[in-house]
Amino acid sequence: xxxxxxxxxxxxxxxxxxxxxxxxxxxxxxxxxxxxxxxxxxxxxxxxxxxxxxxxxxxxxxxxxxxxxxxxxxxxxxxxxxxxxxxxxxxxxxxxxxxxxxxxxxxxxxxxxxxxxxxxxxxxxxxxxxxxxxxxxxxxxxxxxxxxxxxxxxxxxxxxxxxxxxxxxxxxxxxxxxxxxxxxxxxxxxxxxxxxxxxxxxxxxxxxxxxxxxxxxxxxxxxxxxxxxxxxxxxxxxxxxxxxxxxxxxxxxxxxxxxxxxxxxxxxxxxxxxxxxxxxxxxxxxxxxxxxxxxxxxxxxxxxxxxxxxxxxxxxxxxxxxxxxxxxxxxxxxxxxxxxxxxxxxxxxxxxx
Numbered sequence: 001x002x003x004x005x006x007x008x009x010x011x012x013x014x015x016x017x018x019x020x021x022x023x024x025x026x027x028x029x030x031x032x033x034x035x036x037x038x039x040x041x042x043x044x045x046x047x048x049x050x051x052x053x054x055x056x057x058x059x060x061x062x063x064x065x066x067x068x069x070x071x072x073x074x075x076x077x078x079x080x081x082x083x084x085x086x087x088x089x090x091x092x093x094x095x096x097x098x099x100x101x102x103x104x105x106x107x108x109x110x111x112x113x114x115x116x117x118x119x120x121x122x123x124x125x126x127x128x129x130x131x132x133x134x135x136x137x138x139x140x141x142x143x144x145x146x147x148x149x150x151x152x153x154x155x156x157x158x159x160x161x162x163x164x165x166x167x168x169x170x171x172x173x174x175x176x177x178x179x180x181x182x183x184x185x186x187x188x189x190x191x192x193x194x195x196x197x198x199x200x201x202x203x204x205x206x207x208x209x210x211x212x213x214x215x216x217x218x219x220x221x222x223x224x225x226x227x228x229x230x231x232x233x234x235x236x237x238x239x240x241x242x243x244x245x246x247x248x249x250x251x252x253x254x255x256x257x258x259x260x261x262x263x264x265x266x267x268x269x270x271x272x273x274x275x276x277x278x279x280x281x282x283x284x285x286x287x288x289x290x291x292x293x294x295x296x297x298x299x300x301x302x303x304x305x306x307x308x309x310x311x312x313x314x315x316x317x318x319x320x321x322x323x324x325x326x327x328x329x330x331x332x333x334x335x336x337x338x339x340x341x342x343x344x345x346x347x348x349x350x351x352x353x
Contacts, residue, residue: 014187039085065089070258108123140187228295230298238310245262248318258331
């Protein structure tokens with residue numbers, strides 16, 4: 001068994017095998033670190049990288065992000081999911097500009113008071129942006145801690161949260177804050193994985209409770225299965241003869257909150273009546289299933305070409321006509337963009353017949 005501290009062994013491993021070419025590391029500024037940490041909440045690095053690159057190209061600094069509209073921000077967020085993160089990022093940018101004169105606060109408690117930033121994310125930003133040791137307890141860290149210390153978290157998150165934080169703080173080194181935070185997250189992401197962990201290559205396996213006892217598959221305790229509900233909705237593509245389509249902005253909370261979307265109702269008759277149509281006037285596109293973490297959505301798309309303005313349609317900030325160039329660059333839910341692309345293909349096909 002090694003006499004080196006946990007952090008020393010982990011840092012030696014990271015110096016050779018760690019991820020040092022992530023885009024938010026070059027340059028490593030508070031703004032770029034903050035954006036990356038919000039994007040990485042519940043999302044893997046490989047998925048985040050292209051979204052981060054596009055986002056930073058459009059919003060290279062805090063002031064640019066704060067000046068942007070929420071629509072512009074969500075358009076760049078579309079496809080990344082968990083849209084409250086994008087809304088909170090935009091809101092927090094404005095707050096930093098107003099309260100701190102555009103200087104990102106370097107106090108974890110202050111950071112945690114901003115929308116979308118919890119205790120662990122605040123510490124991750126402090127550690128990564130200012131190279132100060134700060135305890136981070138995300139999903140990857142919990143898995144490493146649970147296995148290495150044999151933490152039984154089957155009783156539930158609330159009763160074990162203090163144990164995780166105490167264990168993580170005890171292992172924190174006094175130097176190399178940014179490297180250590182990245183190292184322990186890298187260990188969980190690349191070796192101490194949920195299934196088939198690479199224990200033989202792990203730098204801290206020689207005193208790991210789960211490895212030594214052959215119980216890596218028992219730590220951490222498997223969470224209770226997420227109950228997945230089913231929902232059926234009708235979506236309506238109302239098109240003008242010139243190809244423009246009607247989109248509505250969704251409420252700020254809930255599924256796809258704040259994004260532009262197609263008019264929808266669970267009842268097709270209600271959807272038709274809302275705009276003064278008859279159900280028999282609709283044409284159908286193939287049904288589509290869209291899966292979220294907690295829900296399967298069966299979408300029954302309908303289309304209609306409206307010569308006149310449908311009932312209830314007004315030019316407002318929550319309802320307007322979009323041409324193809326506008327909706328293709330707007331923040332739309334993935335299934336809505338797919339449906340509009342299919343509709344556009346049929347529109348172009350019909351126009352050339």
